[in-house]
Amino acid sequence: MKLVVVSAGLSVPSSTRLLGDRLAAAVGRRAPAEVQVVELRDLAVEIAHNFTSGFPGRNLSAALDAVTGADGLIVVTPVFSASYSGLFKSFFDVLDKDALAGKPVLIAATGGTARHSLVLEHAMRPLFAYLRAVVVPTGVYAASEDWGAEGLDDRIERAAGELAALMTGLSASRPVSRPVKDDFTVVPFADQLAALSPPEAGRLR
Template sequence: MKLVVVSAGLSVPSSTRLLADRLAAATAGRAPGAVDLRVVELRDLAVEIAHNLTNGFPGRALSATIDDVTSADGLIVVTPVFSASYSGLFKSFFDVLDKDALAGKPVLIGATGGTGRHSLVLEHAMRPLFAYLRAVVVPTGVYAASEDWGVEGLAERIERATGELLALMTALSVPSTRGASASAAPSGAVRGGPEAAVPAQPAPGRADGFRVVPFEEQLAALRA
């Protein structure tokens, strides 16, 4: 699985990057197999993002980053809070993506700020943005205020959120066992033993035997 982390932190060191790294490590550490992890620092792409907004052409580094984000099985996106919302750099990056680039893609949202009073930025700014882009945003977002580092609560939120992200990534990237076995059966084979009367068929709408998992089933799996 390919996991891409987008950090909009501006300072060095950055609490935004620190939160992004902790979320990435928790996700990769719980994955059943190898994870291809890419980390994007938007600070390094600021000039190319500005040029893309004005002339419509991404530079080489920005183009490679867009390819990584578009091809990812899941995203972790983290921004500092500026004026009670995500940063302008964070928004500008997602403005230059194609409108369909994140459709159906699992996304974990995170933010950092100086006070816990800004925690609703996750629900009032970030979640609507990615809902508009038709991404699948995990139920738990992670906000880290200055006082949250090193105290109880943050680690638990990270574990819960990354578990939800990993469940969605797995559900959306791995073909259904039932669909795969049906496609592998010989022509005319029957599912369910001798008593079954329906020939094996690929999943509806897919000629290759892969099954599209409805969003309702994904949510049911997360609740379980």
């Protein structure tokens, strides 16, 4: 399986990239996957040119192909003005509108304060619902104070488990069901009708 991490972090090192890496590692512990990271920072110029020319550059084209061909996605953005970054949105604007249909996606974001945690539900989840992706129930938001604190690891593990389950086509909690043996005989409708009809000799004329 192929897992692609789309990171919109701008700094080096980046807490956004770090969160993406931790999520990918947690998924990898549950399902074997080849991980590829797409750093949008390196594609900013090509994304801008794509809007004016209508054609992606070589690196952007490779990134779009990777996302389209992935079995699952982890998308991570820093929060700007209480929403996802413009670079993050621009990348998905140039992606083909059907590329994410039915694809499992884990949404995550980083910010300076916990007050922006609702960006996951108010901005990111509607975006990927519009793109017809299958967004896992648990989103992961990491504020500055969350690093090294209790709670972040639990959210990472829970979200990773949900994504791994979708990628492998298995339910995270439902036991494997056994096939049910058929113990009845199917009688064709014509035969049932004939059995209900009175014998020819006994009919009134």
